[in-house]
Amino acid sequence: MSAMPDRIRQAAQRAQADLADETTPLLRNAWYVAALAPEVSRQPLARRLVDIPVVLYRREDGRAVALEDRCAHRSFPLSRGQVVGDNLVCGYHGACYGADGRCTRVPSQAQVPPGAVVRSFPLIETGALLWIWPGDPALADPALLPAQPWMSDAGWASSTERLHLRASHVRLHENLLDLTHLSFLHANSFGTPDYASAPFETVLDEAAGRFSLHRTVSPTRLPPLWAVPTGLGGVDAARVVSSSFLSPALHVVAVKFYACALPEDAQPARAIRTAHLVTPESATRTHYFIQHARNFALDDAEITRFMHQQLLQAFQEDVDGLEAIETLLAGYPARQPEISFHADKASLAMRRWLKRQAEAEALSRAG
Ligand code: FES
Ligand SMILES: [Fe+2]
Structure with missing residues (x-):
């Protein structure tokens, strides 16, 4: 027999159904902290964010980049590759990606195949933090950044x-x-x-x-x-x-x-x-x-x-x-x-x- 009267249990169940918990879909249209600023360097950093594998690195001028951490060719984690100039080179067959996520070079052929692109995520660096927008990039309004002065x-x-x-x-x-x-x-x-x-x-x-x-x-x-x-x-x-x-x-x-x-x-x-x-x-x-x-x-x-x-x-x-x-x-x-x-x-x-x-x-x- 339940220790909780049925009437109370049913009311509690109804109330709980309206509450976010671990079964609720993750909200992606928001600015989240991806990393502390010093964590991101010229070495690729792998981090799963809002259930998306992401790789973070810095360009030569120090600006940070966030790309989907999955090569468009055979899904090798790009974070296991190398940063060369402003690009990230896949460590499996050498596909080269720019900071915008487009593949610009495939070493084994002259042309880059259509569709060879990975997601590039909006990023804002402010103070000690790097913020990422993992959702629809069209909605990534910097005015929505929750950071406080x-x-x-x-x-x-x-x-x-x-x-x-x-x-x-x-x-x-x-x-x-x-x-x-x-x-x-x-x-x-x-x-x-x-x-x-x-x-x-x-x-x-x-x-x-x-x-x-x-x-x-x-x-x-x-x-x-x-x-x-x-x-x-x-x-x-x-x-x-x-x-x-x-x-x-x-x-x-x-x-x-x-x-x-x-x-x-x-x-x-x-x-x-x-x-x-x-x-x-x-x-x-x-x-x-x-x-x-x-x-x-x-x-x-x-x-x-x-x-x-x-x-x-x-x-x-x-x-x-x-x-x-x-x-x-x-x-x-x-x-x-x-x-x-x-x-x-x-x-x-x-x-x-x-x-x-x-x-x-x-x-x-x-x-
Ligand atoms: S898996 Fe990246 S180039 Fe093949
Ligand atoms: Fe506490």
Whole structure:
């Protein structure tokens, strides 16, 4: 017999059917981070992005190129070839491709056969990131780039990282909109016991596809990750957090800190921002890029190192947790539907939006 009453189970199943999950088609008409800029060089870099094998390299003048990583001749991965000048030469029979994906030379014959072309993807390099548009190139409007000015602003000291997640990108987005988990999953890193029950406000902008959660934890004691760099250790402090899904590729967490003993506007600015850059590799694998920044102690390399190392420990806890969920569900097809909490309001709205977008795009591709 089911532990869940039938009426509840059926209602939960109906609600869950509207939510994006690992079975939802991947959204391709969006800018996603393909790589951290220093990863792309004159050596071809293979990376599966939104279920497309892609090869990235740089031309002689430094401009980056993204091509489909499959030779038009016999599907040899072009990433196993060589960059010569601005071209990529296949390592199997030597077909030569330009940065636009057209084959310009076949060594064994005088003519290039018609149709010898691979996809070339729109790319934008800004700050520390290379963004790719894996969908319809006619829709690749640079104005849709979700990158924010602070991400390449000298007023913010940044560090970057690339993680890999053996779980769906939807789970990562949901994790980022649900910060009640800080008190538990991150109990040994940057969570505090009072975090989960602190009051919060949800802001849903369905038309723009933006979903945010604002939470103030005050008074609280800051964990070392924030107490050390802000100098607010051992005192009552406020931790003011906004967590925002801004696009299928970008989620920004912005945090301000101040000591409760002084009015907020009488204190030095101490803010941090983290761009969580989410690029599906496949339905159940995700590239997880991070750009973390602060607007104080800009020249202090030791603070950069300390915060980077502490944050990575915390984000690895997310990776481990989400992978545990994905692994469990992969081997458990006859499971019960999930039951949601009030704190899931923003993530449920985001998942409904993501599912509608993905299904509309899949439909337009099919048509
Ligand atoms: S597979 Fe690339 S040239 Fe033959
Ligand atoms: Fe987390």
